[in-house]
Amino acid sequence: MTRYRIVVVTGNVNKKREIELILSDFGESFEVLTEPSLRKLEIQADQVEDIARAAIENIARVVKPRSSTYIVVEDDGLYIEALGGFPGPYSEYVYRTIGLRGVLKLLEDVDNRRAVFKSALGVYTPSGKIEVVCGEVSGYIARELRGSGGFGYDPIFVPDGYDVTFAEMSLEEKCRVSHRARAFRELGKLILSGSLA
Amino acid sequence: MTRYRIVVVTGNVNKKREIELILSDFGESFEVLTEPSLRKLEIQADQVEDIARAAIENIARVVKPRSSTYIVVEDDGLYIEALGGFPGPYSEYVYRTIGLRGVLKLLEDVDNRRAVFKSALGVYTPSGKIEVVCGEVSGYIARELRGSGGFGYDPIFVPDGYDVTFAEMSLEEKCRVSHRARAFRELGKLILSGSLA
Numbered sequence: 136m137t138r139y140r141i142v143v144v145t146g147n148v149n150k151k152r153e154i155e156l157i158l159s160d161f162g163e164s165f166e167v168l169t170e171p172s173l174r175k176l177e178i179q180a181d182q183v184e185d186i187a188r189a190a191i192e193n194i195a196r197v198v199k200p201r202s203s204t205y206i207v208v209e210d211d212g213l214y215i216e217a218l219g220g221f222p223g224p225y226s227e228y229v230y231r232t233i234g235l236r237g238v239l240k241l242l243e244d245v246d247n248r249r250a251v252f253k254s255a256l257g258v259y260t261p262s263g264k265i266e267v268v269c270g271e272v273s274g275y276i277a278r279e280l281r282g283s284g285g286f287g288y289d290p291i292f293v294p295d296g297y298d299v300t301f302a303e304m305s306l307e308e309k310c311r312v313s314h315r316a317r318a319f320r321e322l323g324k325l326i327l328s329g330s331l332a
Numbered sequence: 333m334t335r336y337r338i339v340v341v342t343g344n345v346n347k348k349r350e351i352e353l354i355l356s357d358f359g360e361s362f363e364v365l366t367e368p369s370l371r372k373l374e375i376q377a378d379q380v381e382d383i384a385r386a387a388i389e390n391i392a393r394v395v396k397p398r399s400s401t402y403i404v405v406e407d408d409g410l411y412i413e414a415l416g417g418f419p420g421p422y423s424e425y426v427y428r429t430i431g432l433r434g435v436l437k438l439l440e441d442v443d444n445r446r447a448v449f450k451s452a453l454g455v456y457t458p459s460g461k462i463e464v465v466c467g468e469v470s471g472y473i474a475r476e477l478r479g480s481g482g483f484g485y486d487p488i489f490v491p492d493g494y495d496v497t498f499a500e501m502s503l504e505e506k507c508r509v510s511h512r513a514r515a516f517r518e519l520g521k522l523i524l525s526g527s528l529a
Contacts, residue, residue, distance in 0.1 A: 177376040179383075181425070186376075221429035225422040228378070232418035237438055241430055 139165050139326055140204040144194065146171035149286040150209065156310045157319045164327060173198070175208055183224055183255040186210040188267050191257025200263035205326065208257045211314060213288045215276060216249040217242065226288065235280055235291050248275040252292060254314040256322055262332050268325065270317025285309060336362050336523055337401040341391065343368035346483040347406065353507045354516045361524060370395070372405055380421055380452040383407040385464050388454025397460035402523065405454045408511060410485045412473060413446040414439065423485065432477055432488050445472040449489060451511040453519055459529050465522065467514025482506060 143154060151169050158165040176193040180186050187210040194206060212226045218241055222229035229238070242248060253271045260266065274294040282290050282302030289301035294312050301309050310316045325331040340351055348366050355362040373390040377383050387405040395403060409423045415438055419426035426435070439445060450468045457463065471491040479487050479499030486498035491509050498506050507513045522528040 179374040179376055179422070179425075218434070219429035219431075221426065221434070223425065223429070225376070225425055228376075228420065228422060229418065232416035232420070233438055234416075237415070237418070240438060240440075241434055243437075 136164070137203055138163060140168060140201075141165050141322075142168045142170050142204060142206045144170050144173045144175050144190075144206065144208045147286075150315070153306065153310055153313070153315055154319055156306060157316045158323055160320065161323045161327065165323060170206070173206075177210065180224060181220070183210040183212050183253050184267050184269060186224055187255035187257035188265070189257075191259050191265055191267075194257075195259050195263070195265055198259065200259070200261050202261050204261055205322075205331070206259040207322070209254060209315065209318070210257070211252065211254040213292065214251045214253060215242070216251075217245050217247040230287060235288065238276070238288075239279065239291065242276055248277075250274060250276050250292065252288070252294075252314040254318040256318050258322065258331065260331055264331075266325075266331060268318055268322045270314045270319070270321060272312055272314045272317065333361070334400055335360060337365060337398075338362050338519075339365045339367050339401060339403045341367050341370045341372050341387075341403065341405045344483075347512070350503065350507055350510070350512055351516055353503060354513045355520055357517065358520045358524065362520060367403070370403075374407065377421060378417070380407040380409050380450050381464050381466060383421055384452035384454035385462065386454075388456050388462055388464075391454075392456050392460070392462055395456065397456070397458050399458050401458055402519075402528070403456040404519070406451060406512065406515070407454070408449065408451040410489065411448045411450060412439070413448075414442050414444040427484060432485065435473070435485075436476065436488065439473055445474075447471060447473050447489065449485070449491075449511040451515040453515050455519065455528065457528055461528075463522075463528060465515055465519045467511045467516070467518060469509055469511045469514065 155167045178189045190208040212223045214220045214223050251271050251273050256268045258266045272294050277291045280290040281300045285302045292301050352364045375386045384407040409420045411417045411420050448470050453465045455463045469491050474488045477487040478497045482499045489498050
């Protein structure tokens with residue numbers, strides 16, 4: 136059995152832990168490595184798909200394909216319906232500046248709390264092809280911060296079918312339904328089926 | 333007397349009008365043209381200087397230097413102190429999603445309304461050099477939208493030394509003090525002094 140290397144361009148240990156857990160569903164098929172030193176060029180664009188594609192294209196210019204090795208950049212964002220898609224692709228900067236309390240303030244007295252968490256993976260395959268694989272989960276924004284697990288927007292996002300936030304779930308529970316889990320599981324399936332060579 | 337061409341990579345007619353007015357201070361020295369078809373690649377970065385530099389570097393890869401011609405990309409952003417620099421480099425997306433009313437909501441009951449409007453020009457010179465020229469103006473965020481002139485954040489930004497917003501000023505007044513005016517006037521001086529050949 137081939138064991139594939141998934142090299143994720145990130146310095147975020149929380150993401151790494153989640154990806155390892157998600158891909159462990161496939162037994163020993165995948166080894167997850169992180170590569171924080173490759174430059175992840177993030178462009179400004181409304182859709183995380185476009186940002187992930189540009190980032191992996193940029194990496195493909197400086198890296199050679201390697202047998203059984205997939206290089207992956209993830210871009211994700213929380214798109215809140217009543218806020219026109221805010222904070223979307225700029226979720227990280229918004230988190231660092233106005234924070235979760237700022238986002239909740241924008242939704243004070245707003246009944247429509249629908250939101251979609253999106254993850255897009257830019258993938259550079261062993262044969263040197265570029266692909267984008269996406270995952271998303273719909274849900275709603277809680278009225279207040281709840282839970283201490285996870286990271287980022289997890290304390291305010293409740294996925295459909297649950298009444299707890301991502302931050303109130305165990306890592307295992309979150310990784311059953313999260314946008315990131317859906318994207319990486321799709322990636323795993325595509326690789327194992329041979330359609331992402 | 334040499335007449336210089338300033339080719340601004342933008343499709344924004346409001347910006348073009350302002351830049352023409354600002355550079356008309358230098359008599360007939362500058363002709364302002366816009367070039368909306370060159371691709372302005374905007375990266376994600378906290379500082380408008382870094383975004384402008386990357387954008388002009390990208391253009392320099394596909395365009396040849398031309399005698400007496402300066403290619404300019406502008407990136408600007410409104411940095412609100414009490415919001416940790418929000419919306420900063422992502423002012424345009426924030427404007428399109430939560431809008432000025434969203435920004436005012438975030439500042440409800442906030443006494444510190446200090447803000448800085450920043451403009452950074454990425455410049456590609458006739459000899460093929462890359463430079464970044466900046467301008468900024470300090471001020472504060474108004475309690476409500478005021479005025480119908482200008483565009484973008486103009487209805488909520490009051491520059492220091494005034495008690496009216498940019499949107500309440502005539503174009504001539506705004507172009508005496510704005511971040512954009514300061515950046516383009518500096519550019520004009522540098523070109524005419526020969527230090528940006």
